[in-house]
Amino acid sequence: MSAEFAALILRHSVEHLTLVVVAMAIACVLAIPAGILLAWCRVRAIVSTVLGIVNVVQPIPSLALVALAGAVFLYLRENFGMALSTIGLLPGLIALVAYAVLPVLRNTFTGIRQVDPTVIEVARGMGMRSHQILLSVQLPLALPVIMAGVRIATVWTIGVAALAALIGTGGLGNLIFRGLSNYRVSLILAGAVPAAVMAVVFDLLLGLAEKWLTPRGMSRSVISR
Amino acid sequence: MIRMEGVSKSYDGGRTDAVCELTLEVRRGETLVLLGSSGCGKTTSLKMINRLVEPTGGRVLVDGTDVMETDPIALRRRIGYAVQHVGLFPHMTVAQNVSVVPGSLKKTRGDIDARVDLLLNMMGLEPSEFRGRYPSQLSGGQRQRVGVARSLAADPPIILMDEPFGALDPITREQLQGEFLELESEIQKTVVFVTHDVFEAVRMGDRIALLDEGKLQQLTTPAELVEHPANDFVERFLGQHRFQLSLLTRPVRSVMPEGDAGEAPASRPETFIPARGSLIEALDLFKKTGLATIPVYRRQEFLGHLRKKDLLTLIAQVLGETGSGGC
Numbered sequence: 304m305s306a307e308f309a310a311l312i313l314r315h316s317v318e319h320l321t322l323v324v325v326a327m328a329i330a331c332v333l334a335i336p337a338g339i340l341l342a343w344c345r346v347r348a349i350v351s352t353v354l355g356i357v358n359v360v361q362p363i364p365s366l367a368l369v370a371l372a373g374a375v376f377l378y379l380r381e382n383f384g385m386a387l388s389t390i391g392l393l394p395g396l397i398a399l400v401a402y403a404v405l406p407v408l409r410n411t412f413t414g415i416r417q418v419d420p421t422v423i424e425v426a427r428g429m430g431m432r433s434h435q436i437l438l439s440v441q442l443p444l445a446l447p448v449i450m451a452g453v454r455i456a457t458v459w460t461i462g463v464a465a466l467a468a469l470i471g472t473g474g475l476g477n478l479i480f481r482g483l484s485n486y487r488v489s490l491i492l493a494g495a496v497p498a499a500v501m502a503v504v505f506d507l508l509l510g511l512a513e514k515w516l517t518p519r520g521m522s523r524s525v526i527s528r
Numbered sequence: 529m530i531r532m533e534g535v536s537k538s539y540d541g542g543r544t545d546a547v548c549e550l551t552l553e554v555r556r557g558e559t560l561v562l563l564g565s566s567g568c569g570k571t572t573s574l575k576m577i578n579r580l581v582e583p584t585g586g587r588v589l590v591d592g593t594d595v596m597e598t599d600p601i602a603l604r605r606r607i608g609y610a611v612q613h614v615g616l617f618p619h620m621t622v623a624q625n626v627s628v629v630p631g632s633l634k635k636t637r638g639d640i641d642a643r644v645d646l647l648l649n650m651m652g653l654e655p656s657e658f659r660g661r662y663p664s665q666l667s668g669g670q671r672q673r674v675g676v677a678r679s680l681a682a683d684p685p686i687i688l689m690d691e692p693f694g695a696l697d698p699i700t701r702e703q704l705q706g707e708f709l710e711l712e713s714e715i716q717k718t719v720v721f722v723t724h725d726v727f728e729a730v731r732m733g734d735r736i737a738l739l740d741e742g743k744l745q746q747l748t749t750p751a752e753l754v755e756h757p758a759n760d761f762v763e764r765f766l767g768q769h770r771f772q773l774s775l776l777t778r779p780v781r782s783v784m785p786e787g788d789a790g791e792a793p794a795s796r797p798e799t800f801i802p803a804r805g806s807l808i809e810a811l812d813l814f815k816k817t818g819l820a821t822i823p824v825y826r827r828q829e830f831l832g833h834l835r836k837k838d839l840l841t842l843i844a845q846v847l848g849e850t851g852s853g854g855c
Contacts, residue, residue: 419613419615421614424611425611425615428578428604428609430602518618520664521619
């Protein structure tokens with residue numbers, strides 16, 4: 304492998320990684336507070352509407368979502384004369400965030416809602432304020448579930464980011480699609496292998512984080528002792 | 529201490545009444561038991577005291593102030609709360625669980641640690657062994673003890689207990705009841721205790737409020753409840769247990785010959801019956817020792833001798849009175 308080729312892989316890997324990390328950061332900042340609010344929300348109609356939207360968007364194939372993001376940008380430019388580029392970072396990033404928000408939001412909601420209501424009532428009964436209950440009871444107990452959502456979202460995002468190369472977002476997908484159209488196996492592998500490794504490594508690391516964030520006293524090793 | 533004045537709670541915009549115009553008073557230092565079968569409104573009544581449930585009619589007064597005009601957080605911090613499902617925080621150690629409460633009252637670390645150790649000792653849990661354990665590492669009885677310790681953590685004058693021993697096996701349950709009675713006589717709290725078990729009610733309560741369909745049926749001492757049921761419902765509720773309950777609620781004193789206390793022993797012997805003991809306890813003791821008379825004491829004070837013959841006569845008489853319905 305020439306130094307030039309290695310540099311090419313590295314550059315695209317860094318691009319890919321940056322894309323994933325930025326998208327995940329934005330998704331978490333949006334989805335975790337939103338999930339908490341949703342879990343607190345007493346209005347059933349709002350809760351079921353939001354969850355309904357999540358459940359409808361989730362099964363849309365990632366390729367279609369990426370294409371859709373591009374199409375929306377194209378529509379805005381054609382019809383409203385907005386100075387938007389249909390290719391480039393922004394539409395791809397938006398598609399990634401939109402996709403990553405879903406599992407994080409849903410898991411945050413589920414994680415908080417699944418906390419034993421007796422525990423919450425006792426916490427209220429002994430005079431804890433709502434924010435104290437959230438911070439010292441609900442969130443710690445929901446953390447493993449939230450982390451599981453982040454893990455799923457991250458692994459997906461690594462995959463979707465490869466597709467986002469189609470609308471010019473950059474990353475390892477570039478190498479894959481260039482290799483495919485030029486019949487160059489080495490280029491395909493140069494894109495596919497780092498992307499696969501990245502997904503496996505993140506899955507592993509976030510899995511460890513999940514275990515580490517599971518409150519002691521709730522992990523299996525403690526219970527079985 | 530606690531007054532409920534015509535308190536009602538209805539759901540579904542008034543269609544379902546959980547509690548209907550309940551009026552009662554809990555006196556300072558007493559243990560009042562709210563007794564009834566499931567769905568009778570006892571838990572709802574209890575939760576209206578610390579405002580976990582807000583009444584739809586009437587007033588609940590704690591220390592003379594309407595709870596609806598009190599800050600619920602401040603109110604709840606003056607009231608201990610222990611429930612059947614314990615509700616220990618699974619992610620916190622025993623010590624953390626107990627100290628969450630005083631922690632929210634801003635005491636120093638040292639104070640809190642000392643308090644935790646004191647409470648654990650009080651509940652028969654060796655602090656060095658149990659402080660660092662998680663709820664998942666405790667038996668049901670131990671969890672329940674931690675739950676009670678936690679309800680006492682901030683040293684509140686009032687404690688609300690919702691079937692705190694309900695989920696335990698009979699032996700552990702009886703043991704914890706006994707321990708709590710002993711503890712209660714030392715710390716002198718005002719306790720409101722919810723149960724569906726009439727034997728537990730008779731054992732724990734200074735007075736019992738029997739509820740049915742959200743309405744108060746009778747509010748009186750255990751002995752009165754058993755001897756003089758106010759209505760058919762009360763009678764049916766006690767049912768075939770009345771004979772046993774009579775033996776539990778009649779104090780030993782009622783069997784002793786009036787006036788003539790007899791010769792007092794030089795000092796309190798090994799075998800004696802406490803004045804507050806029940807006829808069942810006395811009967812047990814006669815059976816165990818084979819004695820014909822046993823001295824009765826109120827603490828160190830000699831009250832007289834109880835004769836086995838008198839006890840048996842009385843028991844036969846109670847059997848006749850209660851008709852031992854259904855037996």
